[in-house]
Amino acid sequence: MTPxxxxxxxxxxxxxxxxxxxxxxxxxxxxxxxxxxxxxxxxGKYLTYGFVAIGLVMLWGYGGVLSLGQGVFFGLGxxxxxxxxxxxxxxxxxxxxQSTPGIPDFMDWNQLTxxxxxxxxxxxxPLTMIAIIAIPSLLAFIISFAMFKRRVGGVxxxxxxxxxxxxxxxxxxxxxxxxxxxxxxxxxKTMLGWDTRTxxxxxxxxxxxxGLLIVSILLCMWVQKSKLGTLLLAMRxxxxxxxxxxxxxxxxxxxxxxxxxxxxxxxxxxxxxxVGFMSPSFVGIVxxxxxxxxxxxxxxxxxxxxxYGALLVNFGKTYFSETAPDLWLFLMAxxxxxxxxxxxxxxxxxxxxxxxxxxxxxxxxxxxxVTPRTPAAPTPPSTSLSSSAPPAAPARA
Amino acid sequence: xxxxxxxxxALMQGFAGLSLFAVLxxxxxxxxxxxxxxxxxxxxxxEFMAIGAxxxxxxxxxxxxxxxxxxxxxFPFAICIAFIVAFIVGWFVEWALIRHxxxxxxxxxxxxxxxxxxxxxxxxSTFGPKEVSPTLPDWLMGSWxxxxxxxxxxxxxxxxxxxxxxxxxxxxxxxKSRWGLRVRATVSNRVxxxxxxxxxxxxxxxxxxxxxxxxxxxxxAFTTIGSTGPTSGSLYIVDAFLVVTFGGAASLLGTVAxxxxxxxxxxIAEFFMTxxxxxxxxxxxxISILMIRPQGLFASKxxx
Numbered sequence: 070m071t072p073x074x075x076x077x078x079x080x081x082x083x084x085x086x087x088x089x090x091x092x093x094x095x096x097x098x099x100x101x102x103x104x105x106x107x108x109x110x111x112x113g114k115y116l117t118y119g120f121v122a123i124g125l126v127m128l129w130g131y132g133g134v135l136s137l138g139q140g141v142f143f144g145l146g147x148x149x150x151x152x153x154x155x156x157x158x159x160x161x162x163x164x165x166x167q168s169t170p171g172i173p174d175f176m177d178w179n180q181l182t183x184x185x186x187x188x189x190x191x192x193x194x195p196l197t198m199i200a201i202i203a204i205p206s207l208l209a210f211i212i213s214f215a216m217f218k219r220r221v222g223g224v225x226x227x228x229x230x231x232x233x234x235x236x237x238x239x240x241x242x243x244x245x246x247x248x249x250x251x252x253x254x255x256x257x258k259t260m261l262g263w264d265t266r267t268x269x270x271x272x273x274x275x276x277x278x279x280g281l282l283i284v285s286i287l288l289c290m291w292v293q294k295s296k297l298g299t300l301l302l303a304m305r306x307x308x309x310x311x312x313x314x315x316x317x318x319x320x321x322x323x324x325x326x327x328x329x330x331x332x333x334x335x336x337x338x339x340x341x342x343x344v345g346f347m348s349p350s351f352v353g354i355v356x357x358x359x360x361x362x363x364x365x366x367x368x369x370x371x372x373x374x375x376x377y378g379a380l381l382v383n384f385g386k387t388y389f390s391e392t393a394p395d396l397w398l399f400l401m402a403x404x405x406x407x408x409x410x411x412x413x414x415x416x417x418x419x420x421x422x423x424x425x426x427x428x429x430x431x432x433x434x435x436x437x438x439v440t441p442r443t444p445a446a447p448t449p450p451s452t453s454l455s456s457s458a459p460p461a462a463p464a465r466a
Numbered sequence: 467x468x469x470x471x472x473x474x475x476a477l478m479q480g481f482a483g484l485s486l487f488a489v490l491x492x493x494x495x496x497x498x499x500x501x502x503x504x505x506x507x508x509x510x511x512x513e514f515m516a517i518g519a520x521x522x523x524x525x526x527x528x529x530x531x532x533x534x535x536x537x538x539x540x541f542p543f544a545i546c547i548a549f550i551v552a553f554i555v556g557w558f559v560e561w562a563l564i565r566h567x568x569x570x571x572x573x574x575x576x577x578x579x580x581x582x583x584x585x586x587x588x589x590x591s592t593f594g595p596k597e598v599s600p601t602l603p604d605w606l607m608g609s610w611x612x613x614x615x616x617x618x619x620x621x622x623x624x625x626x627x628x629x630x631x632x633x634x635x636x637x638x639x640x641x642k643s644r645w646g647l648r649v650r651a652t653v654s655n656r657v658x659x660x661x662x663x664x665x666x667x668x669x670x671x672x673x674x675x676x677x678x679x680x681x682x683x684x685x686x687a688f689t690t691i692g693s694t695g696p697t698s699g700s701l702y703i704v705d706a707f708l709v710v711t712f713g714g715a716a717s718l719l720g721t722v723a724x725x726x727x728x729x730x731x732x733x734i735a736e737f738f739m740t741x742x743x744x745x746x747x748x749x750x751x752x753i754s755i756l757m758i759r760p761q762g763l764f765a766s767k768x769x770x
Binding site: 129135137212215216219221223224225227228229231232233235236239240242243354355358361362365395398399401402403404405406408409410413 | 505507563566567570571572573574575576577579580581582583584586587590591700703704707708711740742743745746749750752753756757758760
């Protein structure tokens with residue numbers, strides 16, 4: 070990475086809390102006050118993609134590992150939640166017209182007469198909550214442990230995760246009796262007797278989801294500022310050097326992959342709660358790779374930027390699929406290519422390289438006009454590792 | 467069920483596996499050149515196949531309208547044209563996009579995915595969202611029945627023969643021609659190849675374009691099996707990448723072997739379970755084998 074990118078990273082970290090406050094203000098105050106409930110619900114849906122996007126910032130921007138299978142974890146989290154809600158929606162009373170009352174309707178349609186054993190834990194909310202985090206993390210652990218221990222990375226990892234996304238979506242569509250097939254799980258109504266379709270519930274779910282997102286960003290910021298974050302960056306830039314210093318590189322990568330998986334799963338669960346259904350169309354290859362573009366547009370190094378990226382891309386998608394569906398794919402193509410060729414750091418990078426210096430100049434100009442002889446503020450010493458550091462620099466650890 | 471019936475079923479089943487093998491290999495060949503030899507991830511590979519397929523469709527419509535007498539003849543010509551069209555588009559794409567991204571494989575992946583989205587929309591705007599299929603010459607239709615109860619589809623045999631031809635040509639080109647020598651030199655040591663006077667940039671562009679051209683031929687051949695829609699390219703892409711990765715990226719022989727293995731596994735599994743479960747089983751096997759042996763079946767001896 071170039072020194073420019075390293076200084077960019079410093080700037081993003083320093084400005085991190087401030088920009089997080091602005092984001093929190095926007096999603097917790099401005100949106101609820103200005104948007105009607107329908108739009109707010111949409112924004113809430115987009116925010117759940119924000120979870121995936123910040124997971125990708127940690128994984129891709131910081132860890133240097135690109136996963137094209139984040140939809141798998143988003144979907145798993147969403148399906149866990151959907152299974153719980155579906156079981157609650159299909160109590161024997163409401164499903165008494167079925168040939169087997171008490172099981173979800175799609176099972177009845179597919180001639181299942183008994184609830185499969187692996188559905189049983191989802192009767193309990195605490196177990197479901199655990200499953201939402203645990204199942205995707207476990208899968209992520211298995212995939213990444215096997216691969217990173219053998220030092221497989223980069224492109225191969227991307228292809229394998231993409232294949233996993235294909236497997237899961239084919240599996241869900243193929244096993245209609247157990248998963249609801251291509252329609253997914255629909256008609257999710259209540260959560261512990263609380264109707265999630267009412268207006269007040271929608272407001273509450275929006276705030277819960279926005280709050281969780283901000284907590285997740287704080288968690289990721291904490292990881293970034295810890296020694297682990299520094300190591301991740303170092304690993305991304307010079308993996309061998311970190312390995313030679315005695316670190317177990319693969320386990321750090323496994324950790325960050327599991328973290329990204331867990332975050333995506335939370336997003337998926339919140340998605341199911343807000344939208345009221347879950348289907349394989351959020352699991353496969355195409356949605357998984359679209360999730361990467363959220364992070365890329367926002368800036369792969371910026372947590373807050375990634376949330377804006379998710380909001381913006383999804384807003385664009387909704388807007389253009391309503392007004393000019395033909396244009397949307399071209400725009401999406403331009404986004405993918407443009408983000409790679411012209412704006413590798415996305416919106417956050419644009420802000421750092423254009424808007425921030427402009428603000429700084431304006432501030433400096435104003436100061437200069439008030440007190441003409443103020444010396445320029447000394448630049449703080451850079452503490453981050455970078456590949457361009459002279460070899461004589463003392464090695465960390 | 468008599469013994470001859472069983473024998474016939476086994477033969478036809480074997481042939482189904484063989485024609486799936488031909489399909490996978492033809493898909494993988496272009497990618498084996500682009501990904502295996504150059505290390506470029508071309509997510510738009512499926513769309514280059516769609517270019518080939520649409521070229522055939524266009525040609526068949528044109529022939530039907532203006533030269534109805536030539537209907538029996540057009541197909542081989544159209545395949546050549548499909549190669550040329552895909553080659554030219556590939557050449558242009560390399561110039562416009564890929565050459566800026568050679569050292570950033572993950573970025574290439576995203577950019578070519580964007581390219582594939584754009585190409586899909588172009589197909590949709592030009593040919594409509596519906597799937598199309600060309601009018602095939604009579605000699606490609608029907609099946610060959612050498613004995614009672616045995617039916618071997620002719621289009622399957624055609625694809626098999628074409629695959630054999632293309633594979634042979636690629637092998638010959640890669641190991642006997644001047645271009646192949648340059649490609650192999652560039653793959654094993656780019657700097658050195660440059661130093662001894664090989665124009666590696668030109669080699670890259672030619673290689674990418676040839677890979678795309680072969681994808682075009684593959685797409686052209688697939689029109690004999692199924693119809694073509696704007697998004698049909700994206701159905702092939704994961705399979706194609708798995709074939710190449712599973713075989714060992716830089717090894718052409720590995721691609722052949724892995725296409726054969728995957729095809730046989732899948733067609734045998736399809737005999738016992740539903741198509742989607744067979745697919746899941748095959749993919750899971752590939753993924754687990756790749757986890758244990760990430761370099762694929764035939765690892766290259768190139769140092770990187």
